[in-house]
Amino acid sequence: MASVPSLSASLQQRVSTALTAAVPSAEGADPLLRRSDRADFQANGVLGLAKRAKTNPQALAATVLAQLPPDDLIAGVEVSGPGFLNITVADAAITANLARRLDDDRLGVPLKPDPGITVIDYAQPNVAKEMHVGHLRSSVIGDAITKILRFAGERVIPRHHIGDWGTQFGMLVQYLIEHPHELDHGGDEADGEKLDGEESMSRLDRLYKASRKVFDSDEEFKDRARRRVVDLQAGDKETIALWQQIVDESKIYFYSVYDKLDIQIVDEDIVGESAYNDMLVETCRLLEESGVAVRSNGALCVFFDDIKGKDGEPVPLIVQKADGGFGYPATDLSAVRDRTANLHATTLLYVVDVRQSLHFRMVFETARRAGWLTDDTTVKHLPFGTLLGKDGKPFKTRAGERVRLEDLLDEAVERATAVVREKGEKIGLTEEEITANGVQVGIGAVKYADLSTSLGRDYVFDLDRMVSLNGDTSVYIQYAYARTRSIFRKAAAGQTAKAHPELPLAPAERALALHLDAFGDTLAEIATVYEPHRLASYLFQLASLFTTFYEQCPVLTAEGGPAEVENRLFLCELTARTLHKGLGLLGIRTPERL
Incomplete structure (x- = not known):
């Protein structure tokens, strides 16, 4: 298994080298390479560099252009506007790069160069209490981030901090x-x-x-x-x-x-909370002896200059109550101690709703003051918004009670099964397939609606929209995957997937191919910013581009003959594997027939 540099990464290196050749003092300059509507990519770094070098940006762009002669990667470059470089990639280079991806089990996606140990705190149900809709987001988001980080090569240790202690x-x-x-x-x-x-x-x-x-x-x-x-x-x-x-x-x-x-x-x-009981007294002692926490009206508190209540008075983090009892702060601080000292975590992630933002801000700052969090440890609270009903208010039953998570999932599967049945009976799905696909589509719809929403935003729970075959839904993406499988089932003997770099690419082929090549870059970014909605967005766009390709570029009846059929089947196969892997990282299944 070998990683395959993306076309974007290869171009980035070439343009950066050309910038340095044009302005030697700018070694390692960022070319600010972006996808473009005018060409395949646009390099915007010349403008800033020209300003620093006090030279004309168009003249500098021309100098950089001279350092970028067309090669096997670059088909053409032109200067536009005040100094933008519009770069077109050679068709052969695109196909050849994708062929290397298809030959790799990981689709050419590289492992992190410096993997660490991430402890991720998510899925925190309470003992002896029913799970409700409020438990959905932490569970789904945390699971997706765990999968994405593990695929990147990180050692991930989940911690389900269940509520298993208390009066x-x-x-x-x-x-x-x-x-x-x-x-x-x-x-x-x-x-x-x-x-x-x-x-x-x-x-x-x-x-x-x-x-x-x-x-x-x-x-x-x-x-x-x-x-x-x-x-x-x-x-x-x-x-x-x-x-x-x-x-x-x-x-x-x-x-x-x-x-x-x-x-x-x-x-x-x-x-759970109980696991840290034996550490609570010592946590308080260490905080008090170091002066990080002080006694106030009998309670052990940590104060912050920049955190004040409505009355203007400081709002403390109460680590130990006046009656000697311990609350969440003592448990969470003890957990930080355990995760850094005993698990040797280099990153701590907390997938907890946005209402706990102040709590975690105070806990993290206290842990830093105590020396339990150092500059070598990354710690992040990944706050998520609220699940809303169609009325724009927190999602509840008509009686005003929280919705049982199981009831919500059952209804999603029921709705999805109806959608699958309507379409599936036309293509001869068995009752067993309809039932299995209904589960995969229904659960996938719930997860995707959550994961396609940026973390901090609230979103409306609308099952009719979630299980729709149209629009930004998991069903649309699952259907695109199933369509690729259908193409191969219909292929005649001898029609196989094979890359042909010598063939020119139609516009819809190029658009699909360039997006496929960006899969690794997308995952690398998500493994750094912890935002799974970026992967959902990538997959929806991939499914959309594949749909356009399918409509505009006949696969099994391509006019260019057997070689063009093979090349288009090759694009179908890479699309299928990318959709399968991407949805899998979001925890969503891909039915073979829909």
Whole structure:
């Protein structure tokens, strides 16, 4: 496997060399190369360089042009406007570069030159509570970023910081002690059958509601529950065992939801709030001894000059409460210590909604002051917006309750299956194929709607639009992939995919080919900025360009004869593999027939 430099990267190097030859003091100058409507690429770096060199930009552009004689890569260059260089790439170079990509398992996409260790915190459901629509974005975004970074060669360690600790567990455990069969399964799992997530959630919901009812009406039970919290925090064996039973029951439910969402969650990545309990006292001691945190009205606080409330008074980060209890800041700071010191993370990512922005800003600054975050560690909160209903308000049921995540996914699959059935029956899909494709299209539609939205923006959840075959949807992209597969099924014996660099490219072929060549550059950028919507945008544009190519350039009946058929099949095959890989990195499946 060998990486294949993109045409853009090769041009970048050539133009940079020409700029240095024209202005020796500008060694390594950025040619500011961009795709262009007037040519294949436009180099805009001459203008800034001319200004620094105090020379005429058009004259400098002419000098640079003289250093760029046409070669096997560059078919032509012309100066336009005040000094722009419009560059046209040779057709043969385009096809040859794509041929090298198709020969590589990674489509020529290079690995990061300096991969590190990224710990990414995402998918944070709460134990003994149902997952709702608010858990969707963190899970989908975090999973896509994980896949993209791993493909880039980064070592990625997911951390699912589940809510598995707190005072409510005293109530749950105490009730379980007094009603020991509340979480009994009935023995089905002993026969090797798959544990049912819905049943697990039903048991947990029943436990929570029953214990809450007694807690609110029985003062003696309330006292016993509060004492049980102390036992839990002290590590009492019986209490811990029952708490673990509640956590394990919740995991059965979590796994069933993530299985439906087509996201793999494994036990070793689930490191909840409880995992940092033993570090909390030491975290506070280190902060206080170093002077980073101070006592204020009995609480241990960290103050910031630039963070003030509406009254103008400083808003502190409260690491330890006056009663000795610990909140989220202590846990999150302990997690930073663990992830940098023990996991040796070079990058920390937190996929958490935008409402936590101030919290993470304060936590990160505190960790820097304490020396737990250094200049060698990149730390980023990747805040995401809210899922909205068609009324523009946070997405809820008609009764005003949060929508269950499973209900949302089930409805998406139901709608998608109807769309697949309408189209699939015309092409002879079996009932089994319709059902399987309905799941892949429905779940893909939900994920794509999320991932095609830039992180900080809210977006409207509209299933009718999401499962449409038209517009910027995953279904449109999946259909483009299925169309490439259909072409190969219809190909006659002897019609195979093969690159022919000697053939000229039609405009639609060139547009498709140049976009295919940019796949690696796109992924490299995303692995740096952590914005999966850029990949979604790239794939939608690729599907659109392929559709234009399909309409304008007959593949199996190409007029240019067998060589042109092979060359166009070659473009179809690379398009298919790029769509498959790109959607896969977003966690979206690609049905072979749609």
